[in-house]
Amino acid sequence: MRLKRVGVLAVVLALLAACAVPSGGLTSPTTVSGTPLQPEIATGFTRKADVVTKKFAVAAANPLATQAGFDVLKAGGSAVDAAIAVQMVLGLVEPQSSGIGGGAFLLHSTATQGGRAKVQAFDGRETAPAAATEDMLLNADGQPLAFHAAVVGGRSVGTPGVLRMLAQAHAQHGKLPWTKLFEPAIALATQGFAISPRLHAQLKADAYLRLDPTARAYFYQANGEPHAIGHVLRNPELAAVLQRIANEGVQAFYSGEVAEAVVRKVQQHPSNPGRLALHDLANYQAKERTPVCFDHAAASRVYRVCGFPPPSSGAIAIGQILGMLQHTPASLMSPPTELVDGTPDPRWLHLYTEASRLAFADRALYVADPDFAPAPSGEWQSLLAPAYLHERAKLIRPTAMPQALPGVPVPVPVHAQRSSFAPMAEQPEYGTSHISIVDAYGNALAMTTTIEDAFGSRQMVKGFLLNNELTDFSFAPRDAQGRLVANRVQPNKRPRSSMSPTLVFDKATGQLVMSVGSPGGAMIIHFTAKTLVGVLNWGLSPQQAIALPNFGSVGGPVVLEGGRFSPATLAALRERGHEVKELALTSGLQAVVKQNKHGQTVWISGADPRREGEVMGE
Template identity: 60%
Template sequence: MMILRRPAPTSALIAAALLAACATPPAPPEASLPRQPEIATGLQAARPASRHAQFAVAAANPLATEAGRQMLARGGSALDAAIAVQMVLTLVEPQSSGIGGGAFLLHWDGQQVQAFDGRETAPAAVDERLFLTPEGQPMAFHDAVVGGRAVGVPGTVRMLEMAHAQHGRLRWAELFEPAIRLAEAGFPVSPRLHAMLQAETHLKKDPAAAAFFYQPDGTPWPVGHRLKNPELAEVLRRLAREGARALHEGEIAQAIVAKVQGHPGNPGRMTLADLAGYPPKVREAICHAHVADGRRWRICGFPPPSSGAIAVGQILGLMARTGAAQEPLTADTGLPSAGWLHTYMEASRLAFADRAQYLGDPDFVPAPGGDWRSLLDPAYLDARAQRIGSQRAPTAPAGVPGPVRTGFAPMAEQIEYGTSHISIVDAQGRALSMTTTIEDAFGARQMVRGFLLNNELSDFSFAPADTSGRPVANRVEPGKRPRSSMAPTLVFDEQGRLAASAGSPGGALIIHYTARTLHGLLQWRLDPQAAIDLPNFGTTGGPVVLEKGRFPAAVIEALKARGHEVREQEMTSGLQAISRSTDPARPGWLGGADPRREGVVLGN
């Protein structure tokens, strides 16, 4: 946990090491075009930021948001509301998150930030060759994912139980009531869920999932069909009565293990001992100072095994060291200019190179320089920013952020999917930012007792080493947590007051969705809805990706003239954000939800 007192001091040792460094690790392989975690299903109508006097909940589905609002209206805490939201999301947004997956929770109780780690773990029986073919080559993605092989030990419920013991105000059982009611009475299939079921090709291979999500003729249930889930209702009742133990021990645990180990073509290695022994953790948040539009902020995010906070912090920090950071949105289009986008992409390439080189589970992977904050140290960012010029650099190698050089190989770019995001502020000023996932859309496509299992182990590097035999930091190991891009974020002003909660789903592009939203809030002084509504863009090291149809041809041509390969595609973020109102006549909170998905913000 971290007490918010003052920024961490700059390390003179790191600065000296940077000056003395005479060699640089090789650049990772150039990344391909990042794939989208979920299909695009159209934009909701434009809407202004919502205003809320005392509390607000932003989540990916109106039914889930309403469940959280009910808990806050009863006097519950932000943590209480998050549990109610997550249980409903398990039912109504099963493609993205649920009790069969994992989550990162960043919590503010008015005094300190805590990072609750509910990331899935690798079973004890796995080894680093888990995703290699008999010939020693990395498996095709869906060959690895569909079945039991990629299922990690779920952590969401145990993590939430740990957090509730500290920060809950309502009874644990009360938080399950909305989800149980909806599971029994049924919920209307949303347009997004229907479209995703229609596009899905693997879910029908599981008899339980096929019988639940599809009609007898094989077509998905139509929009508005009332879908009941009595099996999940019973599981939720058990969780409400018995706590997380009901999922990790006993007959539900036995059903999970039987499903994982018993898959006919792609079995996994999870055991009852893995489930019973899963440990949620409280980690120290990654917090750093950031100056935007002449104001000082404190940005806090989730530490490794997430790469999100470090990559977002590096991008924003590198941008702040260039003239582009102060550049406003263009007056005629209201969009970032080509020059600003160029600088952003170059900063991103450097951040993603460090991510590929260094990031992994901190219980297995040492931090460069002995401290993960070395990657955000001002002296280190000063040196890295010197690599950003007016043209695309031929290479973007990882840096040397400390005196101890790594022996790891950079991880090659790999498909990364998943997730849903929740932001909440309660009436007492407590707040959280939680990103939650089962990884790929519909996870491992394995349904147990009304919920889907994750495929989180596919976030590990399929190749455990490079051609020289150097190990990859994010390789598979027993008990290890796979690297993530999830970036739940809390922002504080100069007075130490909470200023914003934000985050997004979107695989590796979570980093970009979060970074550009924070820049919009802090530098361009946009309200959260306007910041979310900005077009998406990013790179994971290879081509520049722009949200399809959102940028004029002149911007695209200008980026190409600077040496970038530019692609346009749908970029289906699912941002949620809540920020403090700066209008003294209308204090409270402003909320925004991504029009690219079905989320809403509700409050009082």
């Protein structure tokens, strides 16, 4: 079914109701020792229903972006076509999360005549400038800079990759002309769009965006307050840039006037200049990589789960967590009894947390750009080997382990040496937006896209914001013993990510079952894993699984979504030796699931009640 098309004013009114702020007021990103900062503030929780469609579906983080994707699919476009239209609109209406000044990972499955899908991973991750050095995130005393001292300005800006990646994917899978895919965003940028409650709240809460004169003039009033909810914001500069890219291709971004403006903005920042140069933009290449896939047994079926390889840590960490849990009593425990507000058994949460801590220990030591840091044992799949995960699972005890240490993948070939890298210290990780799409041709994608921190480096040029992706590298290139960190800054290197675009297939038939992903910094891994378990193991619909309370650990405390877990659950975890923290875990999950209803194949889709996301389809 097609959802009713709504105009700008209707969207605003709907979102005013949807994003009612909790009684405690706006929740700022929280810094708690050993717990992850959240990339965006919480702006409410609004229950949503599953959307059932027969031909195609698109789930994105803003209704205007979803509408653009729907219109492209309705016109005969492919999943990749729709993703391009969605991304261009998201960069306009949700500029805090993604845009053409950032990067993305796109996982794509192509329907084949034999029924088994072909899976591809398109890497549009930003790269460090050629002039980058491993000490560029250190201060004059050789100590790591404070996070936002590195972020705000030109220093943190990497070479944007999303446009080259989308062009590469479109060359292989596009059905509509490139120029047509930019029309929705150009129209909205020219005619204006209404500021949503969520964007307004982000603008009000941000402490740094006003410091950039260009961003201040665009987003804020003369008194420094953000424009009001419903204010129609026009962006003719971005419209002109998008029109040039539509007409001339991505070279219009990576060379010429636009590239020169980007480099000038980065290099001439008055207090925190960066090293991005024209040749970095001109030489940027998107890459096609081999997806990371693993088997997952659940509910009498075996699934083949595919995700993004390094430089993303998402698929490996999710595969390790789920793989270790299969060697624990977790699979025998009952799912939550209440589909929305119910929480997992605290015994299950204990097992999940310990598996997570072990996975994040491996992540901290091993995962980085594969062109710079070799995989342990010679291949990334060694971290997902059943025998290795079985051994790792033996470390999980009835109480919390004092410290989770990285393992040594097996088998270790003669030519491969144990890693000489040092584990990367914990540091903040942010951002992003997610898109899940299935088209009428049987193709599907999961795409996670980012400028990293909310509003990126807070540098606006020609109507779009620049990323701060270089702060996803380890600020400290070495540990106290002088050992190098795999994820340190190096020229032309891609920083490690937690983005986890995921596609799930029935292993027996090879047919697509699910597309899912989320924003949320390092917690993306847990948001995505929770939804996979909810749908595949517990039999929930995508909307039910998405709405379940969020939880996870990035190596330290158990982090639980604030106000969603009972005091008894918190007490049970503490009795097992866990430090427990409650935070506003602002996931932005989107999921599309294939199901058979009454002998007919349908798509059932969900969008996160914690954000503005919406599903449309037919």
